[in-house]
Amino acid sequence: MSQSCVTINQEWDIVAARHMGREKSKELNIGTVDQARIATAISELARNIYLYTESGTICFEAIEDPHHYKKGLKIIAKDEGPGIKDISKVMEDGFSTSGGLGAGLPGVKRLMDSFDIISEEGKGTEVIAVKWSR
Amino acid sequence: MPETLRRIVIENSDEISKKWLEEITERRKKDYTSTISEDLFQSTNREFVNVIFSSINRQQDTEVLNDFSERLIHLGWPLSYITDGLQIFRRVTIDYILSQSEQVDTEHFSRILRVVDDWVEPIINQLVNEYSGSWEHTVSLQRMALQELSAPLIPVMDNITIMPLIGTIDTERAKLIMENLLDGVIKNNAEVVLIDITGVPVVDTMVAHHIIQAAEAVRLIGATCILVGIRPEIAQTIVNLGIDLSKFPTKSSLRKGFIKALEMTNRDIIKPEEEKAEEVTNILDSLK
Ligand SMILES: Nc1ncnc2c1ncn2[C@@H]1O[C@H](COP(=O)(O)OP(=O)(O)OP(=O)(O)O)[C@@H](O)[C@H]1O
Ligand SMILES: [Mg+2]
Numbered sequence: 088m089s090q091s092c093v094t095i096n097q098e099w100d101i102v103a104a105r106h107m108g109r110e111k112s113k114e115l116n117i118g119t120v121d122q123a124r125i126a127t128a129i130s131e132l133a134r135n136i137y138l139y140t141e142s143g144t145i146c147f148e149a150i151e152d153p154h155h156y157k158k159g160l161k162i163i164a165k166d167e168g169p170g171i172k173d174i175s176k177v178m179e180d181g182f183s184t185s186g187g188l189g190a191g192l193p194g195v196k197r198l199m200d201s202f203d204i205i206s207e208e209g210k211g212t213e214v215i216a217v218k219w220s221r
Numbered sequence: 222m223p224e225t226l227r228r229i230v231i232e233n234s235d236e237i238s239k240k241w242l243e244e245i246t247e248r249r250k251k252d253y254t255s256t257i258s259e260d261l262f263q264s265t266n267r268e269f270v271n272v273i274f275s276s277i278n279r280q281q282d283t284e285v286l287n288d289f290s291e292r293l294i295h296l297g298w299p300l301s302y303i304t305d306g307l308q309i310f311r312r313v314t315i316d317y318i319l320s321q322s323e324q325v326d327t328e329h330f331s332r333i334l335r336v337v338d339d340w341v342e343p344i345i346n347q348l349v350n351e352y353s354g355s356w357e358h359t360v361s362l363q364r365m366a367l368q369e370l371s372a373p374l375i376p377v378m379d380n381i382t383i384m385p386l387i388g389t390i391d392t393e394r395a396k397l398i399m400e401n402l403l404d405g406v407i408k409n410n411a412e413v414v415l416i417d418i419t420g421v422p423v424v425d426t427m428v429a430h431h432i433i434q435a436a437e438a439v440r441l442i443g444a445t446c447i448l449v450g451i452r453p454e455i456a457q458t459i460v461n462l463g464i465d466l467s468k469f470p471t472k473s474s475l476r477k478g479f480i481k482a483l484e485m486t487n488r489d490i491i492k493p494e495e496e497k498a499e500e501v502t503n504i505l506d507s508l509k
Contacts, residue, residue, distance in 0.1 A: 098391050105423060123423070123454035124461060130425040131462075180463050190426045194462035 090163075092146040093133075101133040104145040108162065111147045115158050117220045124198040125160060125218050131191040132164035132214055138185055140168025140211075150217065159200070159219040167211035174204055226336050229321050230277065230314060238270045240313045245306055257298075265293070269306055276344055283347060290351040300352045304345065311341045372398040374405035380412040380486045383475070387420030395431035402435050406444045413482040414439060417475050419450030429464045436469045445469065445485060449478030 091111070093104040108129040112122045129145060136143035143166025150161045171177050178196065183189035192214075196202040199216040206212040230237065245266055257265075272289045293303070318333050319325060371394045375383045382405055386398070398416075406414055416432065418424065424432075436446035448471040451459075456473075459466065472478035483489060 102389050102391075120454040120457055123458050126423050127425050127458045127462065130423050130427075134425065134427060188426045188430050188464065190429075190462045190464055194426060194464075197461045197463070198458065 090146045090148050092144045094142060094144050095133050095136040095166075096142045098137055101130055101137060104133045105129050107147060108145075108160070111149065111160055112218075115149060115160055115220045117160065117218065121218055121221070125162070128195045128198045128216060128218075129162060131195050132162065132216075135191055136164060136166050136168070140166040142166065143168065143211075152219075157219050157221075159217050162199075162214075162216045162218075164214040164216075165211070166213075170208040170210050170212055171204075171206040172208050174206060178204075223336065226318060226333065227277065229318055231274075233317060233321070234274050237314055237317050238267075238274075240317065241270055241306075241310050242266055244309045244313065248305060248309070265298070266306075270310070273307070273310060273341075273344060277340055286344065286347055287351065290348045294352060294355045300349065303348045303352070307341055307345050307348075311337055314341075368397070372401040374401055374409070376405070376409040376411070377479075380410065381415070381479070381482045382406065382409050382411040382413070383415045383417060383479075385417040385420070385475075389423070390421060390428045390431070392427070395428070398431065399435045399438060402446075403438055403442060406439055406442060411444055412486050413445050413447060415447045415449050415475065415478045415482060417450040417478075418448065418455070419452065419475065421450075421455075424455050424459060426462055426464065429459065429462070429466070433464075433466070433468070440469070447472060447478045447481060449473070449475045 091107060093100060093107055095101065095104065105126045108125050109122055112125050117125065133145050136145070143164065146163040146165070148161040148163070150159050151157070152159070176182055177192050179189070180193050181189040192204070195214070195216055199218050201215075201217045203215045204212070242263075246262075249262065268289065272285055275285055290303075315333055315337050318337070319330070322329060322333075370387075372384060372386070375385070377383055384398070384402060384405070390398070402414060402416075405411065416435070418432075421428065432448060436448070439446040446469050448466065448469065451471055451473055453473075470478075470481060472481060480490065
């Protein structure tokens with residue numbers, strides 16, 4: 088299973104990640120509204136990496152469900168930053184430590200079909216989100 | 222460069238040049254310079270090889286090199302032509318010197334390597350520096366040009382101003398938008414500003430946050446912001462993100478926003494009455 092990744096070091100890398108996400112979505116015949124959702128979700132995850140960590144990666148993977156009924160795009164955002172102490176807190180709408188809207192992570196969960204977050208303080212954070220093509 | 226080696230190279234410059242020209246022409250077949258005309262390619266090659274040889278004599282003379290690189294940059298030659306060309310030159314020269322030497326022990330060999338490197342490397346460095354300097358210059362000019370384009374204000378009529386936004390919004394641009402918006406409202410005495418985001422590819426929480434703050438700031442100085450050009454897919458992602466844009470008016474298109482702005486400034490679009498139109502036609506006819 089092949090992955091394509093973008094490293095996030097500076098702000099414009101967010102745009103590069105979004106571009107790659109769009110390309111991958113198009114390859115999977117994902118519709119324009121879902122493409123916009125995916126691009127926005129990537130933007131949120133990449134910006135969190137840019138804002139709260141030194142650097143990280145956004146990777147993309149084309150996946151298929153076990154019964155081969157549908158294809159999907161898996162986004163993996165991974166960093167080795169400070170990690171998140173209280174996951175349930177950051178998943179609340181409006182929680183932000185940077186004066187932002189605090190809508191990023193809960194927003195990504197609603198934008199995508201599935202959402203998982205693993206984080207350990209001092210170790211880093213990994214978010215895995217999937218959007219299925221319809 | 223030690224005298225003996227220098228002599229070998231200079232005395233055989235024709236031979237070395239010929240070998241080099243053969244190789245670089247061979248290389249051309251599979252790559253980048255194929256769009257350049259044959260004549261220009263050959264004359265540039267001859268000039269290139271002359272520039273290299275002239276720098277063997279006058280080590281510190283950078284003028285010839287500068288001239289040459291300036292012209293290449295101007296013509297848009299790829300940097301790889303220079304680096305490949307010099308690598309080939311290095312190899313051809315080393316091969317040639319070796320073929321002329323009687324003793325070929327490792328010490329002699331490494332001395333030749335060092336000598337040729339000392340000669341070729343400064344040329345590579347200088348040309349590469351010239352190239353990257355010119356790129357940096359171009360990038361900074363484009364940056365400036367982009368910045369001028371990044372948050373334009375159009376005072377369409379008394380009290381109504383439009384800010385059309387096209388392209389990605391990063392933090393720097395978001396700040397400019399806020400500044401220009403407030404400046405513009407005051408300078409143009411605007412009552413209503415329309416921010417048109419038709420051309421903004423992604424509206425994420427950062428962009429939304431900045432727009433909300435800008436609208437709030439505009440409100441504080443006594444004007445109203447209308448957000449227009451919200452494409453259907455953007456509307457859906459904004460809802461998914463759970464962002465509340467209800468504090469100020471929003472419209473799907475600039476047209477609708479503009480009509481709203483007219484209303485807010487107590488104006489309306491009126492179709493001229495037919496009578497009047499006829500009158501105008503009559504006047505125009507009489508002028509013929
Ligand atoms: N990769 C990460 N590493 C460490 N902390 C993170 C990371 N991502 C998010 N956080 C923490 O979670 C909080 C909530 O993130 P979320 O993206 O939901 O909102 P935000 O970034 O603060 O604001 P915005 O609405 O602009 O995204 C952040 O304020 C930050 O403290
Ligand atoms: Mg965020």
